[in-house]
Amino acid sequence: QRRIRVTTIARNWADVQSQLRHIEAAFDQEAAAVLMARLGVFRAESEEGPDVLRWLDRQLIRLCQKFGQYNKEDPTSFRLSDSFSLYPQFMFHLRRSPFLQVFNNSPDESSYYRHHFARQDLTQSLIMIQPILYSYSFHGPPETIAQWRKAGYQDMPEYENFKHLLQAPLDDAQEILQARFPMPRYINTEHGGSQARFLLSKVNPSQTHNNLYAWGQETGAPILTDDVSLQVFMDHLKKLAVSSAC
Known part of the structure; x- marks a missing residue:
C-alpha cells in the first residue's frame, strides 16, 4: 500500500517589476552572502578561478543596478539601502578569501578550506568570509x-x-x-x-605602494600588496553600476 502525504503552505510572492520595495525590505544580506559564497565554492571546483571571480562580480553589479539608487553615469549619486549596504563588503572579502583564491595554497589546503566552509552555519561562515580584527x-x-x-x-x-x-x-x-x-x-x-604575513594578507590594504605618497594621507607602515582596498573596490563598483554600457 502506498500513501502520499501532501502539505500545503502559504508563501508571499512579490513581482520584481511592481513590488521591488517588498523584495528589498525582505532581503537578508548575510544569508545572501553565504549563499553566493557556497555557489562560488561549488563553481570553483570545476571552473577556473578568474572565471568564478568574474561571475561573482557580474552578479554583484547586477544586484547594485537593480536595487541601487543612482543617476545614470554619475557614480557619486549611487546609494544602497541598509538592507544591501554590507553585501558588497562581504563580496570584497569573499574574493580575497582562500575559498576562491588558491595562490600560495596547495590543492589539499584549498579543498580543506572549502570542505569545512560548506558545513558551517551562517555566523561561522560570515566570520570565515570576513574575519574580525580585535585591537588592544x-x-x-x-x-x-x-x-x-x-x-x-x-x-x-x-x-x-x-x-x-x-x-x-x-x-x-x-x-x-x-x-x-x-x-x-x-x-x-x-x-x-x-609570521606577520598571515595577518597582512587579511587586512584591508588601505595604504599600498600605489598610494603611499598620496597628498593629505596619514603616514604609516605601508602594506605592499597588489590588492585593491575596499574603497577602491567600491568606487569601481559604483562606476560599473551606473554605467549604461553594463
Whole structure:
C-alpha cells in the first residue's frame, strides 16, 4: 500500500517589476552572502578561478543596478539601502578569501578550506568570509609593546598591568580556539615578524605602494600588496553600476 502525504503552505510572492520595495525590505544580506559564497565554492571546483571571480562580480553589479539608487553615469549619486549596504563588503572579502583564491595554497589546503566552509552555519561562515580584527591598547600607539616584551617588562612586579595586557589577547584567543571546530591555527607574531604575513594578507590594504605618497594621507607602515582596498573596490563598483554600457 502506498500513501502520499501532501502539505500545503502559504508563501508571499512579490513581482520584481511592481513590488521591488517588498523584495528589498525582505532581503537578508548575510544569508545572501553565504549563499553566493557556497555557489562560488561549488563553481570553483570545476571552473577556473578568474572565471568564478568574474561571475561573482557580474552578479554583484547586477544586484547594485537593480536595487541601487543612482543617476545614470554619475557614480557619486549611487546609494544602497541598509538592507544591501554590507553585501558588497562581504563580496570584497569573499574574493580575497582562500575559498576562491588558491595562490600560495596547495590543492589539499584549498579543498580543506572549502570542505569545512560548506558545513558551517551562517555566523561561522560570515566570520570565515570576513574575519574580525580585535585591537588592544595601552594608553597610546602600540609601537613599543614588542620592545617592552623583549625586554622582559612583563616579568617585573612593578609592571603587573603590562603583563595583564599581554595576557588578555592570549586568553581571548584560547577561548575562540576551544569554541571552533576544526580548531584554527594559532600564530603569535609582531610587527615585522616572519609570521606577520598571515595577518597582512587579511587586512584591508588601505595604504599600498600605489598610494603611499598620496597628498593629505596619514603616514604609516605601508602594506605592499597588489590588492585593491575596499574603497577602491567600491568606487569601481559604483562606476560599473551606473554605467549604461553594463
